Amino acid sequence: MSERVFGVLLLLLSAAGLVIGWDLRAPVSYEPVGPRAFPLLVFVLIGACALALVFSRRAPTRWAPPAVLGRVGGLFVVVLLYALLFDKLGFIVSTTLMCLPLARLFGASWKQALAAGACMGVALFILFDRVLDVALPAGQWLKPMLG
Amino acid sequence: METITHLMEGFAVAGTPTNLAIAAIGAFLGTVIGLLPGLGPINGVAILLPIAYAMKLPPESALILLAAVYAGCEVGGRISAILINVPGDAGAVMTTMDGYPMARKGLAGPALSLSAFASFSGSMVAVVGIVLFAPLLAEWALAFGPAEYFALMVLALSCLGGLVGDSLVKAMVCVLLGLMLSTVGIDSNSGVYRYTFDLLHLADGIPFIVVVIGLFAVSELMLMLENAHSGAAPVSLSGRLMFNAQEFALAKWTMLRCSVTGFFVGVLPGAGASIASAMCYASERRMAGKDHCFGEGDPRGVAAPEAANNASAYGSLIPMLTLGVPGSGTTAVMIGALTLYNITPGPTLFQDQPVVVWGLIASLAIASVMLLAMNIPLIRVFVKFLAIPNWLLVPGVAAISLVGVYAVHGTTFDLILGTLLGGIGYLLRVMNFPMAPFILGFVLGDMMEQNLRRALSISNGELDILFSSPVSIGLWIGALAMLVGPRVAAALRGRHAGEPQPV
Amino acid sequence: MFKQSFIAVAATLAIGAAQAGAPEKPECIAPAKPGGGFDLTCKLAQGALSEGKFIDSPMRVTYMPGGIGAVAYNTVIANRPDEAGTIVAFSGGSLLNLSIGKFGKYGVDDVKWLAAVGADYGAIIVRADSPYKDLKELVAALKADPTKVVFGAGGSVGSQDWLKSALVAKEAGVNYRNMRYVAFEGGGEAMTALLGGHVQAYSGDASEVAAHLKGGKVRALAILSDERLPGELASVPTAKEQGLPVEWAIIRGYYMGPKVSAEDYQWWVGTFDKLLDTPEFAKLREAQGLFPFKLTGDKLDAFVKERVTSYAGLAAEFGMIAQ
Numbered sequence: 016m017s018e019r020v021f022g023v024l025l026l027l028l029s030a031a032g033l034v035i036g037w038d039l040r041a042p043v044s045y046e047p048v049g050p051r052a053f054p055l056l057v058f059v060l061i062g063a064c065a066l067a068l069v070f071s072r073r074a075p076t077r078w079a080p081p082a083v084l085g086r087v088g089g090l091f092v093v094v095l096l097y098a099l100l101f102d103k104l105g106f107i108v109s110t111t112l113m114c115l116p117l118a119r120l121f122g123a124s125w126k127q128a129l130a131a132g133a134c135m136g137v138a139l140f141i142l143f144d145r146v147l148d149v150a151l152p153a154g155q156w157l158k159p160m161l162g
Numbered sequence: 163m164e165t166i167t168h169l170m171e172g173f174a175v176a177g178t179p180t181n182l183a184i185a186a187i188g189a190f191l192g193t194v195i196g197l198l199p200g201l202g203p204i205n206g207v208a209i210l211l212p213i214a215y216a217m218k219l220p221p222e223s224a225l226i227l228l229a230a231v232y233a234g235c236e237v238g239g240r241i242s243a244i245l246i247n248v249p250g251d252a253g254a255v256m257t258t259m260d261g262y263p264m265a266r267k268g269l270a271g272p273a274l275s276l277s278a279f280a281s282f283s284g285s286m287v288a289v290v291g292i293v294l295f296a297p298l299l300a301e302w303a304l305a306f307g308p309a310e311y312f313a314l315m316v317l318a319l320s321c322l323g324g325l326v327g328d329s330l331v332k333a334m335v336c337v338l339l340g341l342m343l344s345t346v347g348i349d350s351n352s353g354v355y356r357y358t359f360d361l362l363h364l365a366d367g368i369p370f371i372v373v374v375i376g377l378f379a380v381s382e383l384m385l386m387l388e389n390a391h392s393g394a395a396p397v398s399l400s401g402r403l404m405f406n407a408q409e410f411a412l413a414k415w416t417m418l419r420c421s422v423t424g425f426f427v428g429v430l431p432g433a434g435a436s437i438a439s440a441m442c443y444a445s446e447r448r449m450a451g452k453d454h455c456f457g458e459g460d461p462r463g464v465a466a467p468e469a470a471n472n473a474s475a476y477g478s479l480i481p482m483l484t485l486g487v488p489g490s491g492t493t494a495v496m497i498g499a500l501t502l503y504n505i506t507p508g509p510t511l512f513q514d515q516p517v518v519v520w521g522l523i524a525s526l527a528i529a530s531v532m533l534l535a536m537n538i539p540l541i542r543v544f545v546k547f548l549a550i551p552n553w554l555l556v557p558g559v560a561a562i563s564l565v566g567v568y569a570v571h572g573t574t575f576d577l578i579l580g581t582l583l584g585g586i587g588y589l590l591r592v593m594n595f596p597m598a599p600f601i602l603g604f605v606l607g608d609m610m611e612q613n614l615r616r617a618l619s620i621s622n623g624e625l626d627i628l629f630s631s632p633v634s635i636g637l638w639i640g641a642l643a644m645l646v647g648p649r650v651a652a653a654l655r656g657r658h659a660g661e662p663q664p665v
Numbered sequence: 666m667f668k669q670s671f672i673a674v675a676a677t678l679a680i681g682a683a684q685a686g687a688p689e690k691p692e693c694i695a696p697a698k699p700g701g702g703f704d705l706t707c708k709l710a711q712g713a714l715s716e717g718k719f720i721d722s723p724m725r726v727t728y729m730p731g732g733i734g735a736v737a738y739n740t741v742i743a744n745r746p747d748e749a750g751t752i753v754a755f756s757g758g759s760l761l762n763l764s765i766g767k768f769g770k771y772g773v774d775d776v777k778w779l780a781a782v783g784a785d786y787g788a789i790i791v792r793a794d795s796p797y798k799d800l801k802e803l804v805a806a807l808k809a810d811p812t813k814v815v816f817g818a819g820g821s822v823g824s825q826d827w828l829k830s831a832l833v834a835k836e837a838g839v840n841y842r843n844m845r846y847v848a849f850e851g852g853g854e855a856m857t858a859l860l861g862g863h864v865q866a867y868s869g870d871a872s873e874v875a876a877h878l879k880g881g882k883v884r885a886l887a888i889l890s891d892e893r894l895p896g897e898l899a900s901v902p903t904a905k906e907q908g909l910p911v912e913w914a915i916i917r918g919y920y921m922g923p924k925v926s927a928e929d930y931q932w933w934v935g936t937f938d939k940l941l942d943t944p945e946f947a948k949l950r951e952a953q954g955l956f957p958f959k960l961t962g963d964k965l966d967a968f969v970k971e972r973v974t975s976y977a978g979l980a981a982e983f984g985m986i987a988q
Binding site: 204207208212215216303304305306307308348349350351352353355360362363365366431432481485486487488491494495496497498501502504506507508509510569570571572573612616619620622 | 694698699700701704705708711712723726727728729730731732735736739740767768769812815820821822823824827845846847848849850851852853854856857858860861862863864875876877879880881882952953954985
């Protein structure tokens with residue numbers, strides 16, 4: 016069933032890709048193929064594979080129990096929020112905030128989670144920003160304070 | 163003879179105590195940078211370059227440092243691939259395929275030591291190749307025009323048969339999704355922006371590292387959470403750290419074959435370690451016939467990508483040293499480094515700067531030996547990672563992976579994109595869609611399309627340009643052999659078994 | 666530590682005229698992956714500023730690739746407009762894309778143009794064994810049959826590299842739509858394709874040529890500059906000398922965020938004015954194959970605006986419609 020649903024989604028993707036791709040034309044071009052042939056071909060093939068998924072009989076997918084799926088979804092949302100707030104809150108704060116729920120999800124106590132979060136934020140910031148010279152955001156909220 | 167004299171001079175340069183120490187430091191730092199998911203050799207070299215310059219190291223020492231870091235990164239990438247199923251860099255994607263299953267079987271130690279040895283063999287084959295054939299290989303790289311690249315990509319794609327999991331349709335879907343993502347961004351032939359939705363962040367396409375981190379790191383964390391609840395046994399560790407004679411015997415020819423193949427692929431500018439390791443892994447898997455456990459922890463599945471990966475990384479130095487063109491992103495940074503020292507890499511580099519070139523080659527050999535010597539005892543330390551509780555490991559991997567992505571563009575757009583891809587990756591993996599074809603499609607897609615179109619625009623639409631050179635004909639035959647070879651072999655074997663045995 | 670800060674104070678005093686001091690966290694954003702031209706432009710500022718002791722803490726180079734500078738341009742204007750220590754590298758290619766609307770919603774007035782520190786020039790290159798000995802022969806061949814000469818270069822249709830080929834074709838009296846052009850990923854791949862004989866001519870940059878000329882495998886037919894270039898390329902005639910009035914300069918320099926205070930901006934302009942005249946800077950610039958080109962502050966601002974307008978005209982002429 017899941018694969019059929021996925022097949023239908025792929026079919027929609029393929030249709031959208033074809034519609035968008037149809038208008039890809041170069042103002043000046045020196046080649047017989049052009050920019051749209053390849054993506055159109057890919058999307059047609061995706062459509063064909065999607066039909067195969069929809070209409071073939073397959074072993075059902077084994078999903079985790081709903082409670083576990085909910086937690087996996089929670090993890091995904093936490094990481095997504097982390098990505099969104101990465102440079103707004105700055106690396107140290109956002110990492111600490113991300114660590115808390117993630118550590119809790121994997122069975123840490125509040126104390127452990129808090130310690131892990133704070134240490135990791137600071138330690139990784141020092142490791143990357145200072146030692147390895149990978150520039151990390153300090154955070155926009157810090158700017159006024161630093162002048 | 164002259165070559166040997168030069169090489170000896172090179173060893174004399176690389177063998178001074180200072181330079182040896184620099185190589186050791188570089189190899190160690192490289193291993194660490196390589197094992198961090200997201201950070202690869204480009205970052206390693208780019209990070210250390212200003213430091214080397216600020217320390218006023220002479221050019222040969224600076225280059226030795228960079229070469230050692232480069233070598234170290236290629237070796238380090240396998241560690242996180244084997245231990246936590248998250249590739250540390252581009253070349254290690256395929257190492258996860260069998261490295262992680264080995265670790266799950268309690269064989270993390272042998273997987274790490276065997277892959278370290280495979281890396282070493284790849285490096286050594288490549289160093290010998292550079293010493294003996296560098297100028298000749300430059301000609302080989304030049305023989306590759308768009309038509310030949312296209313044939314090479316078809317050959318690489320034909321190896322895909324080795325990566326199909328339980329269903330052909332699912333593998334096809336994944337290849338196609340990879341190809342689809344590869345079309346995003348500016349079309350390098352016509353300059354048209356494709357599927358960018360007016361987002362400037364997509365103008366140059368989706369960076370490789372974003373796809374890898376999403377599909378392998380983020381989705382892996384989600385799977386870890388699922389497994390933690392389903393009561394799956396955590397990765398355990400048997401006492402053995404070294405591979406045994408049986409594992410070595412199984413993998414030795416694989417290592418040699420992949421070292422050579424990886425090296426030749428690496429020499430071609432543009433085709434890098436990820437293509438080399440994928441081609442080698444998939445072809446070894448196909449060639450193994452029935453008698454294998456690829457995908458479930460076959461030692462050959464660890465040896466193949468690692469040997470190819472290192473050989474190709476070293477091979478990509480050849481276009482830089484002989485033609486002055488970068489063979490990969492990392493060598494582009496190295497060319498920048500040489501420029502800072504007022505050395506312009508070009509066709510005359512071997513004559514103009516023998517000390518630098520031969521010192522570099524010798525230091526690659528030295529760094530490889532050091533890495534092997536360093537990595538075997540360090541396995542004891544690395545396997546301790548497995549003892550880190552998940553509640554500490556998972557946030558750590560999440561933070562480090564996202565830093566790796568952030569390091570590419572310095573904007574959060576890629577972080578969000580990578581996370582979304584991770585969510586999709588999780589769903590795909592639960593539904594048993596194989597991830598390796600996805601990555602392969604993504605890597606090959608752009609090169610295949612663009613080179614086909616380049617070839618056709620050179621020939622003005624004539625298709626025979628695709629089969630007009632000996633190199634491309636050879637590659638087409640290779641691709642055909644890859645597709646039908648295993649079947650023919652199986653058929654022959656079947657007939658052979660069916661024949662009455664002579665008494 | 667003490668000594669360092671002492672030097673810093675001394676340097677600040679020496680500059681005197683400018684009111685603002687050296688910024689605390691100097692950073693140069695290279696809007697490309699490590700190793701490219703933007704990276705080198707940043708390294709140039711990094712090296713010259715610290716060697717000349719103009720700044721006390723070392724300048725950091727960070728990377729923000731995307732659309733030949735489009736991503737960095739937008740990020741700086743939208744998110745980091747007031748950072749006194751941040752300069753961003755730009756090139757002629759950025760200006761071209763800016764002029765044809767590939768930089769998104771922002772225009773040429775949205776940043777503070779700081780300094781142009783060097784220039785590179787277009788060059789037409791063929792293989793050493795090519796039948797074309799000079800630009801005239803190449804042009805004659807083009808005229809006879811435009812499909813016989815395949816141009817290759819590192820940029821897509823609509824890029825500077827393409828415009829160089831198109832301009833040569835146009836001046837030769839050949840419709841640029843009838844010429845043959847193959848786009849490669851970067852100059853390196855294009856050069857390899859030329860050396861391998863897969864394309865017949867390469868419209869690249871002068872700085873790339875020098876090293877290859879020495880190797881004897883290629884021949885430079887023309888440099889697209891106003892006058893002959895100094896040094897190793899002095900023997901290569903300009904296109905103009907050969908009767909083809911095609912010029913193509915690729916300037917390299919830096920801009921700053923729109924909300925940087927006037928004092929800080931003036932500090933940077935003053936610093937670059939001094940820096941560009943030092944012999945150390947000239948040495949670093951030459952090491953990167955860049956030719957002298959110096960414009961700062963208002964003069965650069967006027968120059969950039971003039972360029973963008975003229976590029977827009979060129980783009981319209983060559984039918985490059987903004988996407």
